[in-house]
Amino acid sequence: MTETKARRRAGRPRGFDTDAVLDKAVRLFWQRGYEATSMADLVAETGVAAASLYAAFDNKAGLFAAVIERYAATFSVHLYAPINDPALSTYEAVEGLLERAASSFSEPGTPAGCFMYSAAAAVSPASAAIECLLRDKRIAAEALLIERLQRGAAQGELAANTDPAVLGKFINTVMEGMSVQARDGATINELLSIATMALDRWPAAI
Amino acid sequence: MTETKARRRAGRPRGFDTDAVLDKAVRLFWQRGYEATSMADLVAETGVAAASLYAAFDNKAGLFAAVIERYAATFSVHLYAPINDPALSTYEAVEGLLERAASSFSEPGTPAGCFMYSAAAAVSPASAAIECLLRDKRIAAEALLIERLQRGAAQGELAANTDPAVLGKFINTVMEGMSVQARDGATINELLSIATMALDRWPAAI
DNA sequence: CACGATATGGAACGATCGATAAATAATATC
DNA sequence: GATATTATTTATCGATCGTTCCATATCGTG
Numbered sequence: 236m237t238e239t240k241a242r243r244r245a246g247r248p249r250g251f252d253t254d255a256v257l258d259k260a261v262r263l264f265w266q267r268g269y270e271a272t273s274m275a276d277l278v279a280e281t282g283v284a285a286a287s288l289y290a291a292f293d294n295k296a297g298l299f300a301a302v303i304e305r306y307a308a309t310f311s312v313h314l315y316a317p318i319n320d321p322a323l324s325t326y327e328a329v330e331g332l333l334e335r336a337a338s339s340f341s342e343p344g345t346p347a348g349c350f351m352y353s354a355a356a357a358v359s360p361a362s363a364a365i366e367c368l369l370r371d372k373r374i375a376a377e378a379l380l381i382e383r384l385q386r387g388a389a390q391g392e393l394a395a396n397t398d399p400a401v402l403g404k405f406i407n408t409v410m411e412g413m414s415v416q417a418r419d420g421a422t423i424n425e426l427l428s429i430a431t432m433a434l435d436r437w438p439a440a441i
Numbered sequence: 442m443t444e445t446k447a448r449r450r451a452g453r454p455r456g457f458d459t460d461a462v463l464d465k466a467v468r469l470f471w472q473r474g475y476e477a478t479s480m481a482d483l484v485a486e487t488g489v490a491a492a493s494l495y496a497a498f499d500n501k502a503g504l505f506a507a508v509i510e511r512y513a514a515t516f517s518v519h520l521y522a523p524i525n526d527p528a529l530s531t532y533e534a535v536e537g538l539l540e541r542a543a544s545s546f547s548e549p550g551t552p553a554g555c556f557m558y559s560a561a562a563a564v565s566p567a568s569a570a571i572e573c574l575l576r577d578k579r580i581a582a583e584a585l586l587i588e589r590l591q592r593g594a595a596q597g598e599l600a601a602n603t604d605p606a607v608l609g610k611f612i613n614t615v616m617e618g619m620s621v622q623a624r625d626g627a628t629i630n631e632l633l634s635i636a637t638m639a640l641d642r643w644p645a646a647i
Numbered sequence: 648c649a650c651g652a653t654a655t656g657g658a659a660c661g662a663t664c665g666a667t668a669a670a671t672a673a674t675a676t677c
Numbered sequence: 678g679a680t681a682t683t684a685t686t687t688a689t690c691g692a693t694c695g696t697t698c699c700a701t702a703t704c705g706t707g
Binding site: 648649650651652653654655656657658659660661662663664665666667668669670671672673674675676677 | 678679680681682683684685686687688689690691692693694695696697698699700701702703704705706707
């Protein structure tokens with residue numbers, strides 16, 4: 236996250252706010268996916284001319300990469316906050332994660348489900364690199380969850396016979412499924428009841 | 442499923458096997474999704490000229506609709522067989538369903554995951570009808586699962602405080618998540634351990 | 648104020664998209 | 678075998694795809 240100040244030489248200043256443009260691009264890619272979102276769509280939605288978008292992000296793939304980071308910095312950070320909260324027990328952390336998934340995946344103001352899961356579910360071979368970008372994010376997020384569970388296991392918060400890697404994969408799988416459910420119109424209450432059932436029979440110690 | 446024999450009038454016979462063409466089209470749409478699969482791709486893969494495909498299926502959407510039915514008649518039927526097997530207990534039926542999901546989603550000879558979940562996860566507004574076709578299939582499959590659970594509940598196979606609708610949505614959510622996991626490279630053993638953990642939540646009577 | 652540097656708006660690029668027209672080939676029926 | 682009907686081949690359609698060129702606009706610096 237260290238960013239060299241990029242000492243400006245001169246020239247006309249950028250006429251649009253990068254983050255504001257990315258926010259609008261996030262919505263488009265989130266809703267329609269990578270392939271079904273055209274540069275013309277992005278120009279229409281953001282009000283920024285194509286040449287300016289290319290000057291700022293190189294190409295469509297570069298714009299999408301910036302969109303991924305923007306989504307991660309805004310939505311994902313909030314979703315995964317309980318995992319990084321040292322005040323929460325392991326169970327509370329996972330409970331908070333699933334509750335936030337239920338609410339954010341069904342949030343009326345944004346497209347349903349999770350951007351990371353649906354924005355590039357299936358793409359052409361030419362866009363394989365795009366699919367890989369999101370896959371890496373998904374795998375990294377899962378690894379973060381598993382690490383949290385491993386810390387909990389090390390502190391005796393899980394039953395001795397519990398494999399944190401399997402439990403983490405299970406929790407992550409439920410979240411991914413909840414995203415599909417939300418896309419298909421599941422309400423927040425339905426998602427919460429799914430989360431509750433996943434948390435049922437939590438392998439607590441003792 | 443009733444099909445009028447479509448009494449042929451005359452004319453040159455079709456030069457290709459419809460099901461064979463659909464099988465190849467299934468693979469393409471399964472792997473790349475609806476938007477990222479072009480008619481040129483389909484022509485190259487099937488060896489059938491574009492005009493012939495249009496004569497047989499009207500347009501790309503019509504071909505995709507036929508592909509959905511072909512997938513349902515081949516892969517989905519096998520996946521959901523345990524649900525319709527009267528010899529199995531409710532638990533065994535769900536267990537069989539998840540086991541088949543684990544193996545078929547990671548089957549080396551086919552694209553990873555489930556066609557129904559990933560072939561049109563996010564599409565353009567112009568293709569909204571396509572997305573709806575698959576969503577209806579997903580919802581119908583979930584309803585089928587819930588009906589099976591309701592029958593089990595009626596026969597006392599579930600704990601009295603269990604809501605079959607919630608349990609069915611949970612099982613279905615895990616399956617949808619398993620599809621994403623398979624897409625991201627999960628092995629059959631990893632998927633099976635996820636399924637096992639989901640079944641650990643099983644609300645048996647007594 | 649002049650100059651270099653960067654951003655913008657508008658027009659346009661070649662490629663590919665889904666889809667079709669027209670001519671020809673191959674069958675069933677009479 | 679003549680005719681009606683359907684399928685195939687080939688070429689091509691207008692629209693849209695991602696991308697770029699070019700002239701102009703607007704800044705920091707000398």
